[in-house]
Amino acid sequence: MKRTISILLVFFSTFLYAQGNLPDSRQATFIEAVTADEVLIKAKGIGGKSGMFGFKEEESVKLAEIDARKAAVYLVVYGGAGLDGLVRSDEEKRKFAPVEQELFANDNVQKFIAWEANSFESRVKLAGGEKIRIEKQFRINRATIMNFLVDRRVIAKLEDVTEEIGLPTLMALPEVKSGQNPLDELRSNAVLKQGASVIESYLTQKKYNVVAPEQAQQLYDQQKAQLSVKGHEEDFSYMIALSVGSDIYVSYTITIDTRKVGSSDVRKASVSIRAYETTTARLLGVETGYSEESAAPANALVEAAMTNALNNVISRINSYWQDDLKNGAQYKIIFTIVGQFDQDTKYDIADAASKTLKKIAGRVKENVVADNTIDYLAWIQDKDMQSPSALFRELRREFNANFSQGKLKQITLNRKLIVVGVE
Secondary structure, eight states, rough: HHHHHHHHHHHHHHHHHHTTOOSOOOOOOEEEEEEEEEEEEEEHHHHOOOTTHHHHHHHHHHHHHHHHHHHHHHHHHHHHHHEEOOSSSSHHHHGGGHHHHTTTHHHHHHHEEEOOOOSSSSSEEEEGGGGEEEEEEEEHHHHHHHHHHHHHTTSSOOHHHTTTOOOOOEEEEEEOOTTTOOOHHHOHHHHHHHHHHHHHHHHHTTTTTTHHHHHHHHHHHHHHGOOTTTTOEEEHHHHHHHTTTOOOEEEEEEEEEEEEEEEEEEEEEEEEEEEEETTTTEHOOOOOOOOOBBOOOOOHHHHHHHHHHHHHHHHHHEEEEHOOOOOOOOEEEEEEESSSSOOHHHHHHHHHHHHHHHOOOSEEEEEEEEEEEEEEEEEEOOOOGOOOHHHHHHHHHHHHHHHHTEEEEEEESSEEEEEEEEE
């Protein structure tokens, strides 16, 4: 019997040590993204303290409030329904384990809270009146928690990872029907234009490179004849983003529902956001955001819904970008045969293109080999070829060494797209 009791005591003490500064309740709900850095969380906390004269209710409430603060921070760190966590990968969780107790220390948790409600959403007694559970709202500063994690090398600072080639370049375009030009929709639809402005403002605040669609029109008009990429003939968003060299493009839809409440009109905005890798049009992340239903102007509701959706999408873009950079800068390289060559010589050109890219790229993926078009993705790791012009010079030199019957000429060079002619 004594042995059983001692084992239970060891187990109980081990559990308490493991629990440490972590919250007891861990019950929290994401409400909305207030800004690009702050999120509104509704969290529950549990507290209970007894003394010589019985249950101490006031002190128990204070303990429950401390626990609720930790539960709100816990949701931001690890994520939950509607909110991606800051610590996501197995590697990040491994690095976080030694500093987890430090992060959830009371002094640190208080630094992460930008605002706390004065009143409770609920307050109930539990465990036969020996504990209290409260629920209230908190505004948590994700950026401050992120800085804590970066300082302790739990997660990599994106700027450090991307030191050589910088943060990704992004473009925001409204989602349209097949065959429609999103630039035309932006010019004619004020709500869609405002949506693009919200996304661009959010991204520039986060220090991403942003290409405004209006500025892309002239470049797109100049290059669209060269962008006959198989499988994307009617995907104007893909073609526009590729033509101006954006790494990622973000498409979005906006819906505003209106109904009568008494004599007033109330509205609710919903926004769907999708992020695509420009070179392949591969979907990187999708999220839907909603505003609260209110009589506020439509512009304010659109901004709230956009911000709610963007937080999660951007975290997925960051993860993709950091992973992809391990392979090097990514380019779509298209060889277009513009000279007069017989079929056997065209096979030789395709072989020369393959040998050239395998020589200069860390990784190569063949997309299309057609009669007059050879389409590749190439990841360039060599720092001396991180600019399109430097890459073209190396392409031309190596290709000429592999194919003596013709030469390469420059057609299009930008951050994501290299189109060269073989003549």
